[in-house]
Amino acid sequence: MGTMTAVGSSNPQAGTAQKTLGQYLFDCLKLEGITEIFGVAGDYNFTLLDALEQYNGIRFVSGRNELNSGYAADGYARIKGLSALITTFGVGELSACNAIAGANSEHVPLIHIVGAPPEKDQKEHKMMHHTLMNGNFDLFHKVYELITAYTAVLTPENAEIEIPAAIRMAKEKKKPVYLVVANDLVSKPIMARSEPAAPRPTSNLKTLQAATEHVRRLLERAHRPVILVDVKTMRFGLETAVRHLADAMNVPVATMMFGKGAFDETHRNYIGMYEGSFGSTDVQTTVEQADCVIAIGMVSADNNTANFTAKLNPLVTVDIQPDMVKVAEAEYPNVLAANMLLAVQKIGYKGQGVAEKPTFPYDQITGSADEPLTAAVYYPRFQQMLQEGDIVIAETGTFYNGMAEVRLPRNVTYIAQGGWESIGYATPSAYGASIAAPNRRVLLFTGDGSLQLTAQEISSMLYYECKPIIFILNNDGYTIEKYLNVKTENQPYNQIPRWSYTKLAEAFGGDAFALTVRTYGELDQAIIQADKERAGRLCIIEMIAADPMDAPENMRRMRNYLEKQEKRRSQN
Numbered sequence: 030m031g032t033m034t035a036v037g038s039s040n041p042q043a044g045t046a047q048k049t050l051g052q053y054l055f056d057c058l059k060l061e062g063i064t065e066i067f068g069v070a071g072d073y074n075f076t077l078l079d080a081l082e083q084y085n086g087i088r089f090v091s092g093r094n095e096l097n098s099g100y101a102a103d104g105y106a107r108i109k110g111l112s113a114l115i116t117t118f119g120v121g122e123l124s125a126c127n128a129i130a131g132a133n134s135e136h137v138p139l140i141h142i143v144g145a146p147p148e149k150d151q152k153e154h155k156m157m158h159h160t161l162m163n164g165n166f167d168l169f170h171k172v173y174e175l176i177t178a179y180t181a182v183l184t185p186e187n188a189e190i191e192i193p194a195a196i197r198m199a200k201e202k203k204k205p206v207y208l209v210v211a212n213d214l215v216s217k218p219i220m221a222r223s224e225p226a227a228p229r230p231t232s233n234l235k236t237l238q239a240a241t242e243h244v245r246r247l248l249e250r251a252h253r254p255v256i257l258v259d260v261k262t263m264r265f266g267l268e269t270a271v272r273h274l275a276d277a278m279n280v281p282v283a284t285m286m287f288g289k290g291a292f293d294e295t296h297r298n299y300i301g302m303y304e305g306s307f308g309s310t311d312v313q314t315t316v317e318q319a320d321c322v323i324a325i326g327m328v329s330a331d332n333n334t335a336n337f338t339a340k341l342n343p344l345v346t347v348d349i350q351p352d353m354v355k356v357a358e359a360e361y362p363n364v365l366a367a368n369m370l371l372a373v374q375k376i377g378y379k380g381q382g383v384a385e386k387p388t389f390p391y392d393q394i395t396g397s398a399d400e401p402l403t404a405a406v407y408y409p410r411f412q413q414m415l416q417e418g419d420i421v422i423a424e425t426g427t428f429y430n431g432m433a434e435v436r437l438p439r440n441v442t443y444i445a446q447g448g449w450e451s452i453g454y455a456t457p458s459a460y461g462a463s464i465a466a467p468n469r470r471v472l473l474f475t476g477d478g479s480l481q482l483t484a485q486e487i488s489s490m491l492y493y494e495c496k497p498i499i500f501i502l503n504n505d506g507y508t509i510e511k512y513l514n515v516k517t518e519n520q521p522y523n524q525i526p527r528w529s530y531t532k533l534a535e536a537f538g539g540d541a542f543a544l545t546v547r548t549y550g551e552l553d554q555a556i557i558q559a560d561k562e563r564a565g566r567l568c569i570i571e572m573i574a575a576d577p578m579d580a581p582e583n584m585r586r587m588r589n590y591l592e593k594q595e596k597r598r599s600q601n
Contacts, residue, residue: 050188051080051215054208055087057192058140061111061200065090065464066142067098071117073159074144076215078115090464090493093485095121097457099128099141101486104422104461106137107444111199112461113140118209119159122169129205130176131449136264138199141177141207143169148211170209178204185214189222197227203264203351230352233363240354240361241372244323244347247356248378251321251345254280257303259288259333260447261326261366265351268292270370271325278373280380283312286433287333288326290421290443294436300387302433305335307586311387322346323373325366330448336590347373390434390582398550401575404431406549408581411435411500414556416470420444420462424455424475426509428502431581432474442469452507453482456499460486463495470563471497478507478525484533487567491539496567498559501530504574512584515591530571543569 048056058066067090070078081089092098095116106112116122122143132139146157146166154164161168174180179198181191195206248254256278262271268291275282275298283303284292292299301312316322317340324346331337348355354364391409400406412435415421422444423432429445437443444462446454459473480501490497507523514520534541542562546552552572559568580588 048219049080049216050183050185050210050219051077052084053188053219054142054183054192054210055081055084057196058113059086061196062109063087063111063113065105066113066115067092067102067105067461068115069093069095069098069117069121071121071144071159073118073146073212074115074121076212077142077144077210080215081115089115090489092457092460092489095124096128097460097483097486097489099125099132099139100451100454100457100483101461101464101489102139103128103132103135103137103454104444104458105465106132106139106461107458108420108442108462108465111138111140111196112465113142115142115144117159118143118145119169121159122173126172126176127451129173129207131446131451131454132205133176133178134449135446136203136261137205138203139205140196140199141173141205143207143209144215145209145211147213149213151211170207173207176205177207178202179206181208183208183210183214185217185219187222188219190224193224194227201230203261230365232365232368236361237364237368237372240356240364240369241376243356243359243361244373245376247321247345247347248376251378253315253319254278254321254323254378254380255316255319256280256282257285257316257322257324257327257341258282258292259285259325259327260291261328261351262288262291263326265326265366267325267366267370270367272296274323274370274374278378278380279382280378281315281383283316285327285333287328287330287447289433289445289447290437290441291326293439295439298383300383301389301436303339304433304583305337305339306590307335307338307583308434309390317341320345323349325349325370326351328448332450333447335587338590349373389436391436396549398548398553400549402547402549402552402572403575403579404581407552407572408432408435410549410552410556411474414560415441415472417441418469420466420469420471422455422459422462422471422473424473424479425450425452426476426479426507427504427580427584428474428476428500430509430584430587434581434583442466452479454479456480456483457486457489459497459499460490460493460495463490463497464493467495471495473497473499475499475501476508477501477503477505477528477530478510480530481525481528484528487533487569488537488539490567491534491537491541496563496565498563498568499570501569501571502574503530503571504579505577508577508580509584511578512580512588513591515588515595531569534567534569539567541567541569543571545571545573547573547575
């Protein structure tokens with residue numbers, strides 16, 4: 030972490046001795062390329078926000094609540110590599126807990142900064158607002174120890190050590206970190222501290238060599254190897270190394286659900302998504318009958334392995350993780366993924382490429398202009414509308430499953446919360462993405478149920494002149510939840526109030542291009558029109574589903590699987 034080393038080992042002669050804690054904190058964040066900090070104002074963070082107002086190069090971007098600001102910071106970090114969030118003590122930081130835990134689960138580096146009551150009041154254990162009225166000011170810090178990779182209570186004495194250490198940890202582990210500072214200490218000058226730079230992690234060369242030899246032996250016997258790309262490829266910046274490996278080896282490449290967007294889907298060797306028995310049977314056969322699977326950054330979660338129906342033979346699997354490798358049953362710790370990928374490339378295996386040109390589920394546009402909206406009709410249209418350089422945000426639920434099968438053009442940033450799956454994540458995340466990349470086209474695909482959790486952030490988008498195109502799938506409730514519950518029908522808890530989605534912008538005091546569409550022809554026209562309108566304003570396209578229970582094929586297969594499981598259970 031070269032830039033941080035310079036900051037971390039600053040000396041009094043460098044002039045940092047006169048810097049206040051707040052200035053030094055923002056200097057460190059600015060060095061990392063952060064130009065916006067998300068958050069919500071509260072009296073215990075006023076001194077932080079006042080210092081930020083006076084600071085050049087970073088602006089405060091407010092959200093409608095702390096949870097949403099946390100989601101926005103998450104979306105921003107996925108584009109810029111790191112983000113920051115400022116909340117107030119107690120009420121604010123606890124509101125953001127869900128978003129921070131999500132960033133942890135999803136490997137997203139985020140600096141959460143909390144403004145706390147004055148130090149003197151804390152030491153005297155006074156009864157202060159935003160507390161549990163028990164004089165204990167360390168409770169919420171303890172909560173955050175469980176959901177972040179690093180926590181620190183900042184003081185003028187330790188700021189020069191703790192701030193760079195927290196940032197380094199966020200970047201190395203790709204996890205959120207937590208810094209709390211009493212509001213009367215923000216404007217105090219920091220004490221210069223000289224701390225030796227922490228060594229950057231490196232691979233154990235002997236272990237790397239042993240792992241490489243083991244892979245070589247596997248590949249020498251292999252006739253049908255395959256590369257399987259997953260989410261940590263994106264989070265740990267391994268996309269280029271993986272592409273080089275795929276080019277060199279010339280073998281089929283598939284991606285996992287969580288890893289959507291981690292590999293160029295226009296690549297000649299890309300065969301599609303591996304979704305166990307819920308996805309393409311061709312991809313399933315290629316992956317499961319491979320005699321060597323090189324898996325990069327894989328997370329073997331239930332919803333990433335299609336309820337564990339993904340069957341990889343461990344004896345022929347090379348599991349490359351950010352800081353360790355598992356080859357068959359042998360574990361090789363302290364091996365960095367970047368080194369391992371290069372070593373595997375140098376083994377020199379040359380495959381036959383892809384036997385037949387693969388087909389993708391949504392390559393063919395079907396349906397006439399007056400055909401009502403169904404998954405079979407609108408997903409191919411989405412695939413056709415996507416452009417290089419787009420940012421695509423897919424909400425948990427029906428769209429998450431359907432968009433996974435849409436083939437992406439080159440250089441598309443794909444954002445979804447595959448593991449944490451917090452309903453409502455996508456709208457604030459799209460707001461954060463729009464702030465991070467104002468010159469890129471942002472497309473948000475969300476459901477009516479999900480949007481109702483965090484719709485306020487459309488107000489923030491309007492306020493900060495963000496202009497995403499928002500597709501709202503109105504299928505009258507939580508369709509994904511209806512699919513997941515195979516025990517009962519017509520659950521009242523999966524119904525939602527009916528909103529006038531196209532009037533949201535007006536209610537939030539803004540102007541948007543907003544349309545409701547019911548047929549393929551109307552959707553087609555709305556997409557063409559929105560692409561013209563988006564230069565000037567936010568666009569909302571509400572899609573009325575012909576059948577509330579219509580869903581993409583992978584969701585139908587999941588439902589069939591769950592029904593069979595339930596039947597088996599009830600018979601036992």
